[in-house]
Amino acid sequence: MAPAGTTKAIDLSHHLNRLSLSRVASPLKDIIKYMHEPGMISLAGGLPNPTLFPFGEIKAKVYAPETDLRSSEEPSSPIEFSIPKNASSSHKNTLSAALQYGSSYGSASLSSFIREFTSHVMTPGYSDFEILLHSGNTDAWNKVVNILCExxxxxxxxEHTYPSSQALWAPMGCKGVPIPIDKDGLIPEALELVLKNWDQTFPGIKRPHLLYLVPVGHNPTGATLTLERKKAIYKICVEYDIIICEDDPYYFLQFPPYVLQSQRTQEESRTASSDIPIEHPNSSSELDGQAYVDSLIPTFLSLDVQGRVIRLDTFSKTLGPGNRLGYFVCNPLFAERILRATEVTTQAPSGLSQALIEELLISWGQDGYLRWLSGLRDSYTTRRDWMCDLIAKNFDLVSPANIVDDVVAVQKGHGSTKDAVPYFSLSFPKGGMFVWIKLYLPSTSTYQNMKVTSPSNEKATAKWAEAFWMDLIKEKVLLTPGSYYTPIIGNGINERMPQESDVIFFRLAFSFETREEMKVGIERMANVFERWWT
Structure with a gap:
């Protein structure tokens, strides 16, 4: 096992807001603590009697960790386990405990498994990190905002940011400071420039002390930060005393680079034309657990020797979002303040979810969980390839000129002509669940007409985007408008970052639909593009 860092987190208490500093421990939790002393007869706690819970036992049938998730056949060798109502010498995970009030830390056994996993896979750069369960990363981000932000x-x-993360702090009058990103994620030089010039740009206004980012498979753009950029960003945050919130739900879905069909080997091209998944280098069939870990870009947490990274991990993308279960990895100060807030708000995550996930992970073991994650990565890699292949099949993809994305899509059959009109550009994602496309509007007559009748380019762009999106919907293909991800920069959700002139964005998800459904959807999308650009 790779050791955690040997230094302890530094004192970062000056980052706590007034609300967090004013919180005290819930006195009811002290009662629960004393209830577990040997020989104690408790007439204090208002705990329901577990004999009256209607659940006697829960049995589950789960996939083996090495299951080939790309196969359409039902796994033939499932693992079965049960969670009894009461404890025995061989079974400590019980429904009596899971369905009862408990510590806001969550299950001690599950937290211990996660701590071992974090030490091995994330290798935090300081030794006294803590694990605290939460009810998913949106819940976690809410708690981060409520201990750090005034x-x-x-x-x-x-510069493109998940909408719910903004809607959460907008009622507090908080404002986003958009930092440019590209296909490799947030640009360190842009971050440094904003911080260096803050006092000149925003005289008299407190400099930001919290950076929120999604470093792998970024939602919505699919960008993945390189290790070199992470190191540069961390160094800047140390210099300017910034706390990093590393919201990383897609961390285990890191992909090998996408290769166009025309550039693949003969065998790769054959499998790409069928439902047989392409075997990429580093696929799970070739990797053991440690090799899979070594193939992942290290986290901000692994670089953090001061305790200034609050990492948000979740089981939503790996074991199912309905579990509503995830965990913080952070320094003891932040964990204690988050715990105080948790005691009087959400309390612990669902006990049933904790019990099921605990039993599943213990059944799999540490290496089994890594094999599951590796197979999951392979499955989403196949889905990424399906979507990119279908885009390449329905559009001509050409090398961009003065465009930072990987390719530009033009009308099918026109890629070799000098006057080919660009529809959109894209970068092939190296992680996550999304493809992000950037549409170029000046060559469409409908857009030019709207510019004549609109008071500004921004109004014309928004009007065109709405009309185009509605036409996609009429064609029965649904994309997510890029405008949803525009940072809020003023008071109220309607004061957002000005849009880039003459372009719009859409997000395509390859996570859910079948290959055949993707095929039909991309064909319908191509039909709409052809109508609007001719």
Whole structure:
């Protein structure tokens, strides 16, 4: 096992907001603590009697960790386990405990498994990190904001940012500070420039002290930060005393680079034309657990020797979002303040979810969980390839000129002509669940007409985007408008970062639909593009 860092987290208490500093421990939790002393007869706690819970036993049938998730056949050798109502010498995970009030830390056994996993896979750069369960990363981000941010604070965010993360702090009058990103994620030089010039750009306003980002398979752009950029960003955050919130739900879905069909080997081309998944280098069939870990880009947490990274991990993308279960990895100060807030708000995550996930992970073991994650990565890699292949089949993809993305899509059959009109550009994602496309509007007559009748380019762009999106919907293909991810930069959700002139964005997800459904959807999308650009 790779050791955690040997230094302890530094004192970062000056980052706590007034609300967090004013919280005290819930006195009811002290009662629960004393209830477990040997010989104690408790007439204090208002705990329901577990004999009256209606669940006697829960049995589950789960996949083996080495299951080939790309196969359409039902796994033939499932693992079965049960969770009894009461404890025995061989079984400590019980429904009596899972369905009862408990510590806001969550299950001690599950937390211990996660701590061992984190030490091995994430290798935190300091020794006294803590694990605290939460109810998913949105719940976790809410708690981060509520211990660190005052009303009206500025928060550093990527220039395309997950909408719910913004809607959460907008009522506090907080404002986003958009930092440019590209296909390799947030640009360190852009972050440094904003912080260096803060006092000149925003005189008299407190400099931001919190950076929120999604470093792998970024939602919505699919960008993945390189290790070199992570190191540069961490160094800048140390220099300017910034706390990093590493919201990383897609960390285990890191892909090998996408290769166009025309550039693949004969065998790769054959499998790409069928439902047989392409065997990439580093696929799970070739990797053991440690090799899979070594193939992942290290986290911000692994670089953190001061305790200034609050990492948000979740089982939503690996074991199912309905579990509503994830965990913080952070320094003891932040964990204690988050715990105080948790005691009087959400309390612990669902006990049933904790019990099921605990039993599943213990059944698999540490290496089994890694094999599961490796197979999951392979399955989503196949789905990424399906979507990129279908885009390449329905559009001509050409090398961009003065465009930072990997390719530009033009009308099918026109890729070799000098006057080919660009529809959109894209970068092939190296992680996550999304393809992000950037549409170029000046060559469409409908857009030019709207510009004539609209008071501004921004109004014309928004009007065109709405009309185009509705036409996609009429064609029965649904994409997510890029405008949803525009950072809020003022008071109220309607004061957002100005849009880039003459372009719009859409997000395509390859996570859910079948290959055949993707095929039909991309064909319908191509039909709409052809109508609007001719």
């Amino acid at each position: 009303f009206g604070d500025y928060i550093l965010v990527e």
